[in-house]
Amino acid sequence: MKLFLIPVLSLVGFLSSGQQNSCNxxxxxxxxxxxxxxxxxxxxxxxxxxxxxxxxxxxxxCVPCIEHLPEALKLEKDYNTEVYVVxxxxxxxxxxxxxxxxxxxxxQDAKMLVLKxxxxxxxxxxxxxxxxxxxxxxxxxxxxxxxxxxxxxNQGEVVMVTNWKDYKKIDKKNLEDVRQMLSHTxxxxxx
Numbered sequence: 001m002k003l004f005l006i007p008v009l010s011l012v013g014f015l016s017s018g019q020q021n022s023c024n025x026x027x028x029x030x031x032x033x034x035x036x037x038x039x040x041x042x043x044x045x046x047x048x049x050x051x052x053x054x055x056x057x058x059x060x061x062c063v064p065c066i067e068h069l070p071e072a073l074k075l076e077k078d079y080n081t082e083v084y085v086v087x088x089x090x091x092x093x094x095x096x097x098x099x100x101x102x103x104x105x106x107x108q109d110a111k112m113l114v115l116k117x118x119x120x121x122x123x124x125x126x127x128x129x130x131x132x133x134x135x136x137x138x139x140x141x142x143x144x145x146x147x148x149x150x151x152x153x154n155q156g157e158v159v160m161v162t163n164w165k166d167y168k169k170i171d172k173k174n175l176e177d178v179r180q181m182l183s184h185t186x187x188x189x190x191x
Contacts, residue, residue, distance in 0.1 A: 023047055030091040033112050037119035038134045045152035052190055054083045055150040059124055060099035065147040068178040069106050072149065079190035087114045088128045088146065136161045149186050160189055
C-alpha cells in the first residue's frame with residue numbers, strides 16, 4: 001500500500017503545480033514584459049492565491065491613467081488582492097517605454113503586462129476598444145475609456161469593469177475622485 005501511495009501523492013503534487021503554470025504566458029519579443037490577451041488575464045486571476053485580481057489599464061499619454069495609478073497600486077497593499085498594470089499601447093509603439101517608466105517611477109515592484117499585438121491590432125484607441133469590448137461582461141456598459149479597474153475573481157470571472165460613469169456626481173459641479181469611486185465600486189468586491 002505504501003508503494004502505491006507515494007506515486008499517487010507525487011502525481012497530485014505534479015498536477016497542482018502544473019495548474020499554477022498552466023497559463024503559458026509569453027514574453028513580448030519586443031519589450032521585456034509579458035504580452036497578454038483576455039484569456040491570459042482570466043488565467044492569471046484563476047491561478048492566483050488571492051480571491052480577486054485587479055487589472056488596471058494605462059496609456060502613457062492618458063492623464064487620468066497616470067493620476068489614478070497610485071490608488072490602483074495601493075489596492076494590493078490595502079486588500080487581499082493582486083494588481084497588474086496593463087499597458088494598452090502596442091508592444092512596438094515607441095510610447096510603451098514611457099508607459100513603463102511611468103509605472104516604474106511609481107513603484108519598482110509593480111507588475112506590468114502589455115496587450116498582445118497579435119490579439120489587438122491597430123492604434124491604441126482601436127486596441128483598447130477591442131480589449132474593452134471583449135473583457136466587459138454584458139451586465140456592464142462597455143465604454144472604451146482608459147484608466148479602467150477590471151476585477152477578476154479566482155474562478156476567472158470578470159466581476160467589475162469600471163468606466164467614467166462610475167465617477168458619480170457628488171454635486172452638480174464636481175465628480176468623485178478616484179478614491180471615492182473605488183470605495184463604492186471596487187473595494188466592496190475586495191473585502
